[in-house]
Amino acid sequence: MSLAAAFKKFTNEKSSMDVKIYLSVLKESGVLNYKVQADLAENFFNTIKNNPNLRGISYPQFEQCLSQIALKNAQTKQLVEGMVLEYSKKLGAKKSDPNRFFYDKSTYTGVHNNGGPSTIDNNGISHLSQLCDRSGANVRGVKF
Numbered sequence: 001m002s003l004a005a006a007f008k009k010f011t012n013e014k015s016s017m018d019v020k021i022y023l024s025v026l027k028e029s030g031v032l033n034y035k036v037q038a039d040l041a042e043n044f045f046n047t048i049k050n051n052p053n054l055r056g057i058s059y060p061q062f063e064q065c066l067s068q069i070a071l072k073n074a075q076t077k078q079l080v081e082g083m084v085l086e087y088s089k090k091l092g093a094k095k096s097d098p099n100r101f102f103y104d105k106s107t108y109t110g111v112h113n114n115g116g117p118s119t120i121d122n123n124g125i126s127h128l129s130q131l132c133d134r135s136g137a138n139v140r141g142v143k144f
Helices: 003-010 019-029 038-049 059-073 077-090 110-114
Strands: none
Touching: 003 059, 003 077, 019 038, 019 059, 019 077, 038 059, 059 077
């Protein structure tokens, strides 16, 4: 995979990369460290972007940012590009699988194992008059 293909993968086939994606790529790939932190990387982004009206950078500008970071880190550009490429290989490699606790009924416990609670639990009671005693009583509640 080339760096251009990785750029397309990071930006979802768009021609420009915004600062949020740029910083997350640098952070997750391990490029950022104590010499080059997020604020310095964002400064590189804004100086290379040149136009405050634009929101993102193109692929050649992304390469320039990586070369600036490599220069500041005293590393080769190929090493920094390799770190970004390794991260791009990991990105999207994991498929989301269904939650095993939801679909695996053998892990159900308690009431859920027996079908769950019933909403028609009447225990022989079918009317409100069977629950309360509405016979006559005096002021203190004593039955006549």
